Amino acid sequence: MAAAASRSNVTRLLKVIQSGANSCPCHSHAHSTPATAGTFSSLLKYGRQYASAAETTDYAFEMAASNIRFGPGVTSEIGMDLNNLKAKKVAVYTDSTIAQLHPLKAVVESLEKHKVNYVVYDTCRVEPTDTSFKQAIDFARKHDPDAFVAVGGGSVIDTTKAASLYSAHPEADFLDF
Known part of the structure; x- marks a missing residue:
């Protein structure tokens, strides 16, 4: 029972934070959370156009990097x-x-x-x-x-x-x- 109450408190707190009127568009996490009317209105006031992520189920990606080895020998x-x-x-x-x-x-x-x-x-x-x-x-x-x-x-x-x-x-x- 306590876990359910904690979960609902966390969820409520996240919703309050996400719907803040003074959120920075770069840090509002609009790209990773379900969009709400409050999120879009806070972004629109900055007068910039933001791209919407395309719905996809393909989660594969590649990150090419140089090999770096460290350690004795x-x-x-x-x-x-x-x-x-x-x-x-x-x-x-x-x-x-x-x-x-x-x-x-x-x-x-x-x-x-x-x-x-x-x-x-x-x-x-x-x-x-x-x-x-x-x-x-x-x-x-x-x-x-x-x-x-x-x-x-x-x-x-x-x-x-x-x-x-x-x-x-x-x-x-x-x-x-």
Whole structure:
């Protein structure tokens, strides 16, 4: 009996909240609850046209996203992943500090274990400049890799993305993007 009373109180409260005259059209949830006259009148006063959802029973959808792996040992899987991608030549970008540490060594060991051809660019700057970006881009254009791996933090990742972008567009000037 108490559960039924609680349920009716919750239902009543939700109806009161939904029928509020000052509801924001972006947060009124008109798209997900049964529409009432109060809901539509509160939306109409803003003078915008809102689309109605088509009735459908198809609830299937797809969400494409990059694979993200984390945890102990995942760095040693990079060679297998690049083999699966059929990469012919990989450009590995890092900075001079990381080049001396375990993360780069683990990547190189994995690439060699899986017989992946690679080149290492280990002069990424901590605070990239247009000159350091151009040097990284020239390295990529010279070696013509078909895959890129960034080993390091944000500056290394940004430098690697720039090198990848400009190697995919060899005709582009530096300020084209």
